[in-house]
Amino acid sequence: MSIDMQPQTALAIRAELAAIGTRASGLQRRQRRARVTAALVGVAAVGLTTSAAALVASGVPGSTTTAAIGAATTATHTGPALVDIGKAPDRAGAVIVDITCLNHVGMVKVSTVDGGGAGYSCRDGGSMHVTDGRTPAEGRSRFSIEASPGTRWRAVLRYASSVTSVWGLNAEGQTYGVENEHGHPDLVPATADNGREGWVFWNDVDLAEETATVDVYESDGETVIGHTTVIVGLPGVPLDQRYIDDLDPVRTASPSPHGTR
Structure with missing residues (x-):
């Protein structure tokens, strides 16, 4: 996955995945992958949903390049929402998402191409930039943004071509x-x-x-x-309990016939 994370985001995602207890689970596998990445690249506080490809120079075998295509969609919401971004172009393989926090409450999260996700705590304001958001299912056009009920945010979304080089x-x-x-x-x-x-x-x-x-x-x-x-294990980064608490109320929007507001 490729994502630009602020430090508090890394802490929040680390906290979420640190709670996973079984080696067989999908989240646990991502936790181990992040452990390997952090150990080898030497990153002290890497967000655990970030893939190794985001931490090395472009052009390395297996790296993914994305480029925006089509028109941008802008939406402003409070809490979780399904944003209609239109029919995916033929070349679309990902969604580029820029989310800006409009208050200092809770957390926003999106699903990513690799089956994981990217999250950001809005407590300190700021924004999150994701280049590999998961495209809507075939025949659908709504992109899900998870959020805490009181979190107000603005998102700009665009489809993107996505090309992954071979190993x-x-x-x-x-x-x-x-x-x-x-x-x-x-x-x-x-x-x-x-x-x-x-x-x-x-x-x-x-x-x-x-x-x-x-x-x-x-x-x-x-x-x-x-x-x-x-050094085996998760990076030794002190956690702020506030960011752990932000994870609990995050919700996913339920499908509805209404458009975005």
Whole structure:
């Protein structure tokens, strides 16, 4: 997923996913993916719905590029809403969403292409920019924005083309690149302790049970160029209870025959 998050957003999403207790759940899998991303990229407070692709330079195998197409739709609401953004163009693969908080109450959330979501606490005002909102189901035109009942917001939405490059493939048949909606490759980007950029095996980090040092390779998966220390677990970021509380009242709008207001 690709999203520009403010620090409080990262805290809120981290709090939400930290409550997940089963390794098999979809949210728990996203939590583990974020743990891997944070450990390898060195981000202290990354939003846990953010994919690795959002944290590396564009052009890396598996990265997704979006470009706005069609007209923009603007809507202002209080609480959850279904915003009619019209029929999706043939090339549409995502929705670009810019949400601005108009008061300092609650949280807003949207679903993303990868099956996850992006959320933002409005307590400190500001805005959220999402480039990979999930398009409405085929034959439908309404985009769901979840929100706390008292949260007032303004959103600008546009369909976007979405092109995801293929992962690289080395001589050993191993894939390398960044995680995307298709999953994760065998080798993902990492910076070695010596400053060199390379790749590590996803499983070396994902299956680790404690702090460990893993090899960093060239894309061939054989040539070791350094090592990196992986601190297993979620980043140690102090949580503000206010942002945890904001998650509880978030609601999803019910379908209705009325248009947006």
